[in-house]
Amino acid sequence: MKFSFFKETTPSLIGVDISSVSIKMVELSDDGRGGYKLEGYATQPLPKGAMVDGNVADLEKLIEVMKLAWKLLGSREKRVALALPTAAVISKKVQMSAGLREEDMEAQVEAEANQYIPFSLDEVNIDFQILGPAANNPDEVEVLIAASRKEKIEDRVAVAEGAGLKAMIMDVESYATEAAYTLVANQLPNAGREQTVMIADIGAAMMHVNVLHDNKSIYTREQSFGGGQLTQEIQSRFGLSPEEAEMAKRKGGLPDSYDSEVLQPFIQSVAMEVARAMQFFTSSTQYNRVDHIVLAGGCSAIAALDIAVQSLTKVNTVVANPFNSMTINTKLKQQQAITDAPAMLIACGLAMRGGLPL
Numbered sequence: 001m002k003f004s005f006f007k008e009t010t011p012s013l014i015g016v017d018i019s020s021v022s023i024k025m026v027e028l029s030d031d032g033r034g035g036y037k038l039e040g041y042a043t044q045p046l047p048k049g050a051m052v053d054g055n056v057a058d059l060e061k062l063i064e065v066m067k068l069a070w071k072l073l074g075s076r077e078k079r080v081a082l083a084l085p086t087a088a089v090i091s092k093k094v095q096m097s098a099g100l101r102e103e104d105m106e107a108q109v110e111a112e113a114n115q116y117i118p119f120s121l122d123e124v125n126i127d128f129q130i131l132g133p134a135a136n137n138p139d140e141v142e143v144l145i146a147a148s149r150k151e152k153i154e155d156r157v158a159v160a161e162g163a164g165l166k167a168m169i170m171d172v173e174s175y176a177t178e179a180a181y182t183l184v185a186n187q188l189p190n191a192g193r194e195q196t197v198m199i200a201d202i203g204a205a206m207m208h209v210n211v212l213h214d215n216k217s218i219y220t221r222e223q224s225f226g227g228g229q230l231t232q233e234i235q236s237r238f239g240l241s242p243e244e245a246e247m248a249k250r251k252g253g254l255p256d257s258y259d260s261e262v263l264q265p266f267i268q269s270v271a272m273e274v275a276r277a278m279q280f281f282t283s284s285t286q287y288n289r290v291d292h293i294v295l296a297g298g299c300s301a302i303a304a305l306d307i308a309v310q311s312l313t314k315v316n317t318v319v320a321n322p323f324n325s326m327t328i329n330t331k332l333k334q335q336q337a338i339t340d341a342p343a344m345l346i347a348c349g350l351a352m353r354g355g356l357p358l
């Protein structure tokens with residue numbers, strides 16, 4: 001199978017985010033007024049050990065959950081866009097002479113890739129995209145090359161195909177976040193133009209950081225940190241199973257001590273991780289400040305998390321709502337959709353990719 005990180009968009013396919021602990025799907029359509037309509041979305045938890053370090057570890061279990069998620073989504077569409085974890089993809093920007101023919105450019109991309117990829121070229125898939133004219137030389141263009149091991153792609157495709165779905169696009173999680181950011185930029189003053197914006201996607205196991213300047217991605221980083229720590233703490237404090245703890249977290253019903261002894265300390269630790277990630281960014285790049293923080297991922301549904309992050313970092317903080325500017329299918333629970341929206345950022349970005357065949 002071929003694959004492509006960079007292809008145009010046409011509406012109608014399902015964005016599928018396979019995370020460490022769940023499979024999430026989003027289906028969008030054209031609302032007829034230049035925007036998106038949210039047709040549906042679904043989340044299904046994965047059993048422990050199904051995904052390990054971003055790799056498919058138990059194909060059969062993943063297929064089973066993929067089928068369940070698709071059923072829950074209630075769509076007839078079978079074409080899907082998937083993504084690789086950012087860490088599974090080597091991305092590099094290079095400059096090439098502007099007037100190259102397609103074949104010459106491909107040859108040069110291979111030559112460049114050969115230099116920095118630690119595997120033999122027949123073990124990897126490579127794709128590239130011309131970003132635009134090079135800033136320092138009008139005769140050259142800036143080209144983004146992305147490469148990943150074939151088996152990482154094939155494993156994910158096998159999950160989709162095992163569930164009767166058709167994999168059309170293989171994207172990268174950080175690119176999907178960037179695409180979905182266009183849906184949330186209007187939550188910021190001046191739609192984020194000319195500003196430095198840090199997206200912190202805090203999931204169950206991972207915190208994905210993506211910094212954009214003037215709406216272009218300039219920095220990404222992933223670290224292991226997430227809501228799973230809070231779930232574990234709830235389990236051990238109150239003697240609950242993982243499922244019970246997960247439910248209690250979302251729906252409440254825990255003893256009074258939960259808020260002050262468990263939840264508030266966790267909120268503080270999230271704020272500290274975000275502050276640390278911001279310091280890491282400013283100290284390792286030419287940028288010396290962040291103008292806005294956008295919180296995403298399931299953890300950002302925690303009440304007042306944005307306030308805690310803002311008061312520690314002293315940076316304006318908002319919770320991403322990628323469904324914000326969409327028409328929402330009347331069959332969906334509107335309030336629930338808003339609560340779930342921040343966790344669907346990557347799946348939204350994938351759904352926006354739409355379906356050119358591979």
Ligand SMILES: Nc1ncnc2c1ncn2[C@@H]1O[C@H](COP(=O)(O)OP(=O)(O)OP(=O)(O)O)[C@@H](O)[C@H]1O
Nearest residue numbers: 019020022203204205206227228297298299301343
């Ligand atoms: N309403 C809520 N209140 C508190 N926590 C929540 C809420 N909804 C979801 N979460 C937590 O968010 C986490 C899941 O977030 P998300 O769906 O973004 O993770 P993921 O993408 O599946 O995993 P990862 O990106 O870490 O691999 C879980 O720890 C879950 O308990």
Ligand SMILES: [Mg+2]
Nearest residue numbers: 019203204297
């Ligand atoms: Mg995630």
